[in-house]
Structure formats: structure tokens, C-alpha cells
Amino acid sequence: MKGRIDKTEFIQLLQDKMTIMVGGFLANGSPERLIDLVVESGIKDLTIICNDGGFPDRGVGKLIETRQVKRLIASHIGTNPTVGVLMQSNELEVELSPQGTLAERIHAGGAGLGGILTKTGLNTIVEEKKRVIIVEDIPYLLETPLKADLALIGGAVADKYGNLAYLQTMRNFNPIIALAADCVVAEAVQEVDEIDPEHVITPHPLVDYILAEEQ
Amino acid sequence: MKGRIDKTEFIQLLQDKMTIMVGGFLANGSPERLIDLVVESGIKDLTIICNDGGFPDRGVGKLIETRQVKRLIASHIGTNPTVGVLMQSNELEVELSPQGTLAERIHAGGAGLGGILTKTGLNTIVEEKKRVIIVEDIPYLLETPLKADLALIGGAVADKYGNLAYLQTMRNFNPIIALAADCVVAEAVQEVDEIDPEHVITPHPLVDYILAEEQ
């Protein structure tokens, strides 16, 4: 970890057209303070990778409301009506990826793989424009890795070294996106002195910055 | 978990020609008691999948000594001279897989993937007989999933439900093989009443049996 940063320093990391992965499942485990700062920064034309579209007032939904997102890669958008509206009016491009495929694509990005073969999505419209690779007479879809410029981590318990664990179901996509971005910023729900080495989920060298607690 | 089993019940699970995954890294985290029981059972023509060949008197090396293994899939065999000797005399077939590729192949088996694409092994003899798949102009090796009939887990802390955590570096391949076999048997180094849900590494539905402690 490089260190704790404050609001201003975090906003300086942001740029138009960034690809940003955001943790959370229906906003449970999403880093709400970091998302608010992305709103405050006014950066635009973002590609957001997140499990879902959140809600208009929670999770990545807040960035959809402000029209900062150009492209959303998610598995589910049903809880945020704004996503549907902007899709219809072609203001927002949406790529739907099955949730397990999304997780494996992010893992592939984080682990340097060129892709993974899965049966999920075969014989559905998810197959469109994708390659089918046959292994031992069984067809699989080739799904490609996802990477990002920035990963925003929520639900974290952080220790002074920058190691992370996660509280309950806020874990979800957070540990996976921590490997798949050039810069990883975590928002801690809880700060502790030291996490037992057996209980660390995201080792500190994977974390670049932790947002300092509000003064 | 189906329950605790004793020596006799475990041996009844064993059959000739089984494919068995065994946890451990240079025998650290290998289930020595379970391996001894496989030796005792006398089953033969086994395919063993393990990080390495262990030592003649530790880890999967004990099964090599007894000539119970027909085929070994591992990343390293340098610590067990018997493996080299039996390879030379064609008594043992060895497939060497880079360690990270081995981990991802086992993950692929456990997670229902048809394979993964990796750069590791490209332009080396690991590439032989494998397909090269090009994604966005970059070549990758297609590595196929590994599955087993039986996974033997070591280094485990087990709770009464059958949840597992692992002690220190004995973790290594153990949590990964727990998903990749039809039957999963763990040998506990330590038994506890209950593991905190935040600290469970292998949830109990993935575990079939735990070898009861010696009387």
C-alpha cells in the first residue's frame, strides 16, 4: 500500500474515460463515499464494471443518474430504472454478462489469463459475437478478461498495513476486483491495527490507497 | 459434510485406477495419515495430481515408493529421486504442468470451466500437443481442466459442521482441490467447535468426510 489518501488526493486520481470496477452486490459492499467523490469530480465518459446497476441513489446507480457513465458492464440492471431509460435512448451502452462469467472474467484479468471457456450462455443471446471453442467434443464460449484503470473497493476492514478483510456479504466482488485494476482504492468500513495473516483476504501489496476516514 | 469416518471406512472408498488429488507443497500441508491409508489399502494404477512428487518418505512420494502410481501430474519432481528413476524405466508417466497453470486447471475443473488461456509455457516444450488460441492478436496456450475422483486434504482446521480453514502455509492447493473432486476427504490437524463464518475457507458442503482422530 502507498498510503491513506484524503478526498482531494483521491479526486486527483480520476480522469475522463476511465474504466472503473466497483465492488458491491445491489450496493451491499459498494464504496458509497468513493462513489460520491467520483460524482463530485464530474469526470465523464466512464466505463463501469460492477455486478449490477445499483439503485438511483445507491451504489454505481449514482453515477448513472449524473450521466457520467458511457458504458456499463454488469449482470443485472433491473433494480435501477434509469439504466433501462438511458439504454433505450442510447445514452448508455450496456453489456450484460452472466454473474459467474463476470466473476471469472475479472479473475482472468487479475490473474493474467487470456480468457476462460464456459458453458454459461451457450445457446443464448450471450453467445452473440463470441467464439465457441470445442474441447473434447464439448462446446464452450470463450469469454475474455476484464481489467480496469481503477478499482473501488467497499465493505472493507483495513489494517495499518493496508491488508483487507470484508464484513459479511459485503465481500462479493471486492476481493476479485482488487487484482484486476492498475490502481486499487479501498474505503474501509472498519479500521483495525492488524489483521491475522490467516484472515487477510486481500494482501496489502494489492492495495494502492485507503480513503482516510472523514474528519 | 456426510460425517467423520474411520480408517476402515476410508479404505472402503478406495479403488484401483482412481484419480486422486492430494494437497500440499513439498509435503507441507499433505495429509500424511490419509496417504498412509492409501498405501495400506494397496490400490494401484493411480493417477495422482499434486503440486510435486514429495519425498520418498513424505507426501505423495510414499505412493510412488510403493509403485501404486501409474501417472503423476505435478509441477516439480526434483525432491523425489524415485520419480526420476521410475520415469526413466517407464514405470511412471509424468506430466509436468507449470505451478500456476496447475492451480488454474484445478480451479477450472472445480468451477466447471472448459479451460483457460495462459501465456505461461508459450514457446517452451509445455506447448507441445496443446492448442494455441489467439485473442486480440496475442497467442495463449489452451490449458484444460483437471478433475479427480477423490481429493485428499491436509493441513486443515475442521469444525463440527465440516467447515475447513488451514494452518499457515499448509493451505496451498488444499482449498482448490476441495472443489475439483467427486469425493473430498479431509484430515484435520486441529478440530474446533466452530469456525467464524468470515474465516471459513472451504464451506462444509464441499467436504464429504473428515478422517476421525486416531484413538
Add this chain to the structure above:
Amino acid sequence: MDDKQIIAKRIAMELNDGDLVNLGIGIPTLVADYIEPGKTIVFHSENGVVGMGPYIDENTYIVNAGGNKASVLKGGAFIDSLMSFSMIRGGHISVTVLGALEVDIEGNVASWIVPGKRVPGMGGAMDLVEGAKKVIIAMTHTNKGQPKILTRCRLPLTAANQVDMIVTEMAVMSVEKDGLHLKEVHPNYSIEEVLKATEAPLIIDQVIPMKGIEL
């Protein structure tokens, strides 16, 4: 009991002691209320819980796959999305119960999109239908009189050839190689009424009254 409860109760009878079960949102969620005494069923929630429990009035960070407050039972575990979907896609889920818009005689199911109308996304449904050992569809027999059990699905598929069983308020059907078999009919309906409400041809060998119905 209303229609939804009838469906949920009947499906609960399909679950076996020790099963790891994933319940979808809507009617499937109700299945948990009808588990017969003496059976231990472990619920898997794809957002990251093994051993999901019901809503409790406590301050936690635990939500279910619908984003609603839930709990973890004794012996449970929190997992990340990669582990969650490794369990789903790797065949580690015994049964998944899901709602559907359409099902057909080949076991195809459509549940995630009505083109031009509603595009909620597939979430984890494609993975669950593809990966679970047994797939049970829980739904009302018709959509306000419009058949949902078809010769061939008209809506885009969630997955092909994966459904094992369909349970509605009228009947229980199993998907077999030669088509849909009518197995049980609710005593409130005649076989003729079921056939009339079903677009697909139903194969009738031996039909019994729907199990679990107290008149």
C-alpha cells in the same frame, strides 16, 4: 394456502437431507418456509453466503440475493463471488429453484428478458441453470391465462436443455428425453384443465394427486 404456497410446499418435498440449495427470488424464496422437520437443507445465496438464514431484526451487513436483509446460520460461511460461482458452475449445488417466463419440452427456459419491454439482466440465473445438478422451475402455470409451458420457448433463453422439473399451482411435470411428462395434478384441477392451460404436449403415463396437498 395460496398458489405460491402450494408451489413452494411441493418443491420443498423434492429437497433431500444435506442438499445445498439455491433459491431464486419470488416464489422460490418461499420454499425455505416448507422444509420438512428432520431435513437439514443448506441454502446457498449467490451474493456470498453458504448457510443463509431468514431475516432477523439485527444490525448486520448480511443481505440475500434479492438485496434484502438476511442472516447466516450456525456453521455458515461468507464467500466471495468467484467462490460462490465456482460452487454454482462446478456442479456443487444440489438443487436450484428458479422462476421463469417460459419453459419448453426440451427443458429450455426463458427468464431474464422480454425484448423491447423488460431487460433486467440474467444476474446469476444462467450460471445456476447451467451449473446446478437439478433445476426446478417454480412458477404459475399461465400468465393470466396465457400458456407459459410451451413446445418451444419464444423469448430469449436463459439456458438450453437444463430444466429437470416444473412445479405450478396446477401440476408437477418432469422433463425427460421424449418430452414433458405430467406426473401430478392438484386435486382442484382435472387433467383436461391442465392440458388446456399448457401449450406443450404433455405425456401422460401415471398421474397422481399433487403430493403434500391437504384438502
Add this chain to the structure above:
Amino acid sequence: MDDKQIIAKRIAMELNDGDLVNLGIGIPTLVADYIEPGKTIVFHSENGVVGMGPYIDENTYIVNAGGNKASVLKGGAFIDSLMSFSMIRGGHISVTVLGALEVDIEGNVASWIVPGKRVPGMGGAMDLVEGAKKVIIAMTHTNKGQPKILTRCRLPLTAANQVDMIVTEMAVMSVEKDGLHLKEVHPNYSIEEVLKATEAPLIIDQVIPMKGIEL
């Protein structure tokens, strides 16, 4: 200082504060003894430790990648093999230091097999050489007078085009697009002696005395 210490000390100077470093077995292990005061280097051991520490006389289950007893430092973490190699293959390791049998002007390296003689296996070496951001080879300049720095490797490769730097007891060389550049020479040797011990042509622009050598 003997030859091995000279090599280790020089390589230690290449490590930057905050780097995540994986050291191979043999000479590379010694690098940890020469970290300059004020620099915090985090050592990654592929068998499952981030924040590996030295041997300590305590009863633990911690071993290093050579299977020898080791320790975990404050702020460290235990990880499984999938996470360990995700970090390696995903480009999260700043520097890896490895021994070699042969290196050539294209940055190819051979380190894991002498066909017909020794087949220890590649272990994690292929993944490390392919995935680490910077690859430094630590080895004696020759094998008892036989050159190991070649125009083209003759032994089967560990990976192609991945080596960045070669450090021997005689010299420091960098691999660049146009070939091998001789950067530093140990004061005990002349440039001519280095060239004589090297089969590969060396490009000589500006050669300085090997850094870190006290005469």
C-alpha cells in the same frame, strides 16, 4: 564476500521501497540479506505467503518455496496457490530473481530441465518469469568455465523474451531490443575477461564498476 554474496548484494540494490519480490531458490534467496536500511521490501513466496520472513526457531507450519522453515512478518498474509499465482501471473510481482542454466541475447532463459540428465520440473518458474514485472537472473557467469550467457539458449526454455537483467559475479548486463548490454563489471575482472567468459556478443556503451562493491 564470495561470488554468491556479490551477486545477491548487487541485486538487492535493484529493489525499490515497497516492491513485492519473489526470490527463487539458491543465490536469489541470499538477496534478502542485503536489503538496504530504510527500504521496505515485501517478499512473496509462491507456496502461499505475502510478507515472508527468515527462519526462526519456533514451532510453526510455515515453510518457504524451498520447503524450508520460514516465518511470516507483521502485516503478512497466508494465501492459497490460486491467489499466489494470480498475483504472479497477473503482473502483481514487482521483481522476481531466479537462477538459470542459460540465458541469451533475446532474454530467453532455460532453468528447469537438462534433457536425459535432470528433470526437476518447472515448479513456479515459468509463471514467475512470464508474469513478474521485472525478471533478474542471478547466476555464476559460467558453469566451470563453460559459458551460460549465449547467443541462443540450447536447453529447453523456461520462457521466451522475459529476462530484463543478468547479474553474475563478473558483470551486470541488461537485455534490450538490440541485444545484451554490458553495464557494469566487477573490479576484479577486465572487460576482456568478461567477454571471453561470455558466448553471446555484448554491446558496450558505457561500462562502470559494479555498484555496491567495496574493495
